[in-house]
Structure formats: structure tokens, C-alpha cells
Amino acid sequence: MQDKHWSRVEYLHLSVTNPNILIKGQHSYYSDCWDRGFEQSVVRYLHGDKVSQEWEPLGHIDKLIIGDYVCIGAESVILMGGNHTHCIDFISLYPFVETLNTTYQPRGDTVLNDGCWLGIRCILMPGVVVGEGAVIAAGSVVTKDVPPYAVVGGNPARLIKYRFPEEMVTRVLKLAIYERSDEELKRLIPLLSSADISALEAELA
Known part of the structure; x- marks a missing residue:
């Protein structure tokens, strides 16, 4: 947090280390002023960080794919990790260690296409694809794919208009x-x- 200011941003191609986050180009950024940065605060439950890279994967690892010229607003959250081993078909949602290998379900890659903008404090659920030039309104919860050049907002996020x-x-x-x-x-x-x-x-x- 020291020496951070809202006028300066974190360029993702310079900071990302997780091999399961794929960055295109050199212009995508995160407004990191108010937290610990993109990998520490925004991306949640993605295999491949310093701790989880030592683990045996439960199955297919969903990747986070980020295009060029992507703008990610402060305190956004991108949820990864499929169903997080909480299986809604089971009587108990609890992630019992004994059944982790059978409860995990991938959701597919999460993709932020070129030129999209994630507003401050929005949340993306696992496996969502955000289209080129799309806008996610501040505070929205995105549960499904967003078309190119669409503006979506709300909880769950719905189409407001096209740009x-x-x-x-x-x-x-x-x-x-x-x-x-x-x-x-x-x-x-x-x-x-x-x-x-x-x-x-x-x-x-």
C-alpha cells in the first residue's frame, strides 16, 4: 500500500506471475491503489500461485485469459477454481477432504477480451467471457457471458444497452x-x- 496513488496503475504484463493467467499485449491494467494488487486481491482461487503450485491439481485447471487494452477497476473480484469443491447436487455443500477429487467441477476459462472495462468492485463468476469493448458497471455480479460492446449492470448483471x-x-x-x-x-x-x-x-x- 505504501506510495500507491489512484493516478498510477498496475500493468499486468509487468506484475503477473501465475502461469495460469495469460496476458496479451502490454496495455491492460488494474487500479491497484486500494489493495494488495491484481494477483493478491482480484484473482481468487486460481491454481498456480506460490502455495497451490505445489499441489496436485484436482482436474483441469481453468485459466484466466486477458486481452490487450483491458481496464480493471479497483477492488474487482474474478472468481476462479470452478465450483470450489462445493457441489450443489450433493446433500451437503461442505468440501469434505475425503471427497475433494469427486466434488471439483471446472467451469472453463474466464476471458476478458480486448478493450473491455470492469467497473470498480464488480464480481465475475467462474467461466465468464467478457466480449471486446464491453463495460461491466460498478458493483455488478456477472454470472454469464457479456456480448461485445454491451453495457451490463446489476446483480445478477443484465444487459443495459449496447455502446x-x-x-x-x-x-x-x-x-x-x-x-x-x-x-x-x-x-x-x-x-x-x-x-x-x-x-x-x-x-x-
Whole structure:
């Protein structure tokens, strides 16, 4: 916590050590001012940290996959670890040591696609896929996949709106903006910081 300030962020490609967190690019960040940082405070129950990497995995290890230009708000929580060995089909939810190998169920990879934004104190349940350019409202609990360029909020999070009309979302996705080089994106910043999709298309034509 020492010397942290909200104007400075944690760039994930510089800080992440867990081999089951896969980072694309060098621009995704976490607003770490108010806690112990991304791996210590945000990512929960993911196999591969300093302690759990010594354990024999119970089964398939779900990964956390983070695209480029992803913005993760302060005190967000990303739950991993499948069902955490709490099996709702059993009479008792308790994770008895004797049955851990049979109670664990993976949920699939959690994916934060390029350019999405997780608002402060949101919670993502295991196995959720957040689409390119999507926005998760502050304090939301995301229980299912979020489409590209959607804005969702609430508990459980529901679709509020799309950032752009459907036709424009299709056009933006077709440009594959985040697959382009850093040099090209830097040149495109004035257009990316506008709503003029036609000008951006013309520039990339």
C-alpha cells in the first residue's frame, strides 16, 4: 500500500506471475491503489500461485485469459477454481477432504477480451467471457457471458444497452482493431478517441 496513488496503475504484463493467467499485449491494467494488487486481491482461487503450485491439481485447471487494452477497476473480484469443491447436487455443500477429487467441477476459462472495462468492485463468476469493448458497471455480479460492446449492470448483471447500434458494432469488430501493431494503434488514437467509425474505416482501408 505504501506510495500507491489512484493516478498510477498496475500493468499486468509487468506484475503477473501465475502461469495460469495469460496476458496479451502490454496495455491492460488494474487500479491497484486500494489493495494488495491484481494477483493478491482480484484473482481468487486460481491454481498456480506460490502455495497451490505445489499441489496436485484436482482436474483441469481453468485459466484466466486477458486481452490487450483491458481496464480493471479497483477492488474487482474474478472468481476462479470452478465450483470450489462445493457441489450443489450433493446433500451437503461442505468440501469434505475425503471427497475433494469427486466434488471439483471446472467451469472453463474466464476471458476478458480486448478493450473491455470492469467497473470498480464488480464480481465475475467462474467461466465468464467478457466480449471486446464491453463495460461491466460498478458493483455488478456477472454470472454469464457479456456480448461485445454491451453495457451490463446489476446483480445478477443484465444487459443495459449496447455502446453502439448493432450495425456499428459489426463494423467495429470487422476492423480487428486490437490485432494491429502498437505503432498503427498509436497513429489511430485520434480516430479511436472519437465516434467516427467511417473515418476510421477510411483510414484503415
